Amino acid sequence: MKRESKAGIKALATERMYRLFELAGKEFAKGNSARANRYVELARKIGTRNRAVIPTDLKTKFCKKCGKFLSKGKNAEIRKAEKWVEIKCLECGAEFKRKQA
Numbered sequence: 588m589k590r591e592s593k594a595g596i597k598a599l600a601t602e603r604m605y606r607l608f609e610l611a612g613k614e615f616a617k618g619n620s621a622r623a624n625r626y627v628e629l630a631r632k633i634g635t636r637n638r639a640v641i642p643t644d645l646k647t648k649f650c651k652k653c654g655k656f657l658s659k660g661k662n663a664e665i666r667k668a669e670k671w672v673e674i675k676c677l678e679c680g681a682e683f684k685r686k687q688a
């Protein structure tokens with residue numbers, strides 16, 4: 588069996604997170620927001636379990652507070668500031684800032 592290095596596991600975790608967010612986006616577009624939220628939950632769990640950091644560009648795709656998948660113009664307002672992206676979750680009303688990807 589191939590032994591994975593720690594860096595390799597992290598890279599794999601990141602890859603899985605991207606994949607899950609991609610699937611979440613597809614489900615959300617189909618109107619399955621419950622399933623989309625589930626994918627976000629899974630992606631966040633992968634991050635915690637593998638101590639992998641959720642990539643910055645994915646951090647704008649879910650609500651920090653309620654954890655729901657966010658889609659710009661659908662259930663989220665995203666405004667770009669100089670160095671920050673301001674996100675407003677229209678699901679729970681939370682507003683937060685993320686560093687620009």
Ligand SMILES: [Zn+2]
Pocket residue numbers: 650651652653654655676677678679680681
């Ligand atoms: Zn929210």
